[in-house]
Amino acid sequence: MTQEELKDIARCGETTTIQFKEQFTGQKEIAKEMIAFANTLGGQIFFGIKDNTGELVGLSYDEIQAISRELGNAANEHVRPTIYITTDVVRADDKHFLVCAVAQGKNKPYKNLNGEIWVKQGADKRRITENSEILALFQDSGSYQADAAGMQETSFNDLDRYALNDYLKKVYALDLEKLSDNAEQMLKNIHVLNHNGIPTLAGYLFFGKHPEYYCPTFMVKAVSFFGNELAGTQYRDTKEIVGNMPQIYEKSMSFLKSNLHNIQEKGASFNSLGKLEIAEEVLEEVLQNALVHRDLLRSAPIRIFIFDNRVEIISPGTLAGGLTEDDIRNGKTYQRNPYMATFATNALHYRGIGSGIVRILAEYPEIEIINDVNGKEFKVIVWRKENQISTQKTDNSTQMSTLKTDNSTQMSTQKTSGSTQVQILNILREYPQTSRKELAKIIGITEDGIKKQLANLKKAGMIERIGADNGGHWEVKTKEK
Incomplete structure (x- = not known):
């Protein structure tokens, strides 16, 4: 780190990964800072800088040596599991500063000898006690897998047998019904069920009949x-x-x-x-x-x-x-x-x-x-590619206008309800978001007439409305033209 980099950090103040200390404040207190860094994103503690102003105070040679020893003792004796730190001395404005770097830990959660777990909260730190937050630290280190947890309120009957059978056939060429007594063990082996025969969270979310019943936010x-x-x-x-x-x-x-x-x-x-x-x-x-x-x-x-x-x-x-x-x-x-x-x-x-x-x-x-x-x-x-969309809308308007002209010509020979429905199907097949008003203009009949024809097509199972009236689209079920 150069002196300009250090001065720039001091000017910007403390953050989630930067902490200032004018002097060493005791092994237990510094251990809390180390724990918070290791449990979050890692960070650096700068000794010789006032934490409330960022003023560059500096340290003497003896202070640097003493703080270095205290840092090592704090990391070894007051943090569990042990963390490893690195230190560096930076010179700026003829003053010296000690920088202690703490990496993000791989064995979270880290705690002190009292079992307290600290994490960073912005520039400050806070102690966590909620089980969900502690589990999140275990999960982040890879020592806990939420998707392997058993869904205690559920059983095998809450799983979709058809979905499971399709999966087993596709992946393992096995038939669930033919596995008989071996079915439960097979599902345990692939982690659909846990060792107690209860669906895992992964198994329930992937194969459950109605996962929203017990996991309402999985949506x-x-x-x-x-x-x-x-x-x-x-x-x-x-x-x-x-x-x-x-x-x-x-x-x-x-x-x-x-x-x-x-x-x-x-x-x-x-x-x-x-x-x-x-x-x-x-x-x-x-x-x-x-x-x-x-x-x-x-x-x-x-x-x-x-x-x-x-x-x-x-x-x-x-x-x-x-x-x-x-x-x-x-x-x-x-x-x-x-x-x-x-x-x-x-x-x-x-x-x-x-x-x-x-x-x-x-x-x-x-x-x-x-x-x-x-x-x-x-x-x-x-x-989104707005320019292309804008151009496409222009092109569509031109093509729709052409289609309207073509259809107007055809109207003299296509007056029956059947021919009108064919025109509607052709338009909706190519332009599924076409509105009733646009259809009326293109085909040359009233909106009420279009509404009636659409209702007849829906009743016949030839079209289906997908989404809301405003913003949805039509899906054509028939391939006739």
Whole structure:
């Protein structure tokens, strides 16, 4: 560390990873600071700087030597398990300062001889006593796996036998019914059940009939807003998505695709369906990572927010295992929920080797990764291609106008209800978000007439409305043209 770097740190003040001490304040007190750093993100203690002003006071040679000895004793004798520190002396303005560096620990939780556990809270520290916070430290060190915990209120009868059977056939070429007495042991071996025969949290969330009964926050709250502000009160579509993990995944992907635009490539024909403005591979990767790596100890749902200019997918809990945003961008991975990851690898498109994020970042740089330590959540922002959408809307308007002209010409020979329904089906197949008003203009009949034809098509099972009236879309069930 250079003297300019030290002076800059002093000017900026204390933070989650920076602590100032004018003098050594006692082994027990300094041990608490070390414990808080080791249990959080690691950090540095600067001796010779006033903590309330950042004034550079400095230390003498004898003070530096004495503090160095005290630091070693504090780390060895007042912290359990033992932590390892490094020290350095920095010279600035003809004064000397001692810097003690404490790395983020790999054997959390760290505590003092009284069993007190300390963590950083901004620039301060606080003692934790809640079981959930203590478990989170064990989880972060890899010595506790929340997804392996048994769901005490549940039994094998709460699992979906059909989903389990499909999984066993696909992955192990086994039939659940034919396993007979060996079925329970097989499910224990693959961690669907724990050693007591109770569904694990991973097994229940992935194969449960109704996981929302006992895990009400294991869900996705999805909202498609008008505009670009979270505080907006108007929205196109909103859903609370529940079910087991494969069901939540499929429903969430459906919500994303129904609330995003399809963009036709330049030169493509009118009948071309176009491509989703954000590649499905990108949405799949981000969504699956949110489902698999969410912090199961935090009682909060995954959230999907669709704005006019971006999509946000937010999962509870920050990055585990000491990973940073840069680690994620470079392909490093840590499985907070290894059994969930195994089920997802076998049943979804998930791979869990870290390459997915690297690939989508390379192919789609309009992505932001935010590890919100204070908010205890992980957010991925995918920016929408507004210019392409704007161009697509213009192109669609031109094509819709052409279609209207063509249909007007056809009206003289196509006056029957059947021909009108064919026109409606053709339009909705290519432009599923077309409104009744637009259909009326294109085909040349009243809105009430369109409403009646849509009702007849729905009754016949030929179309289905997906999502809200304002912001949803039509799905054509028939392939006739």
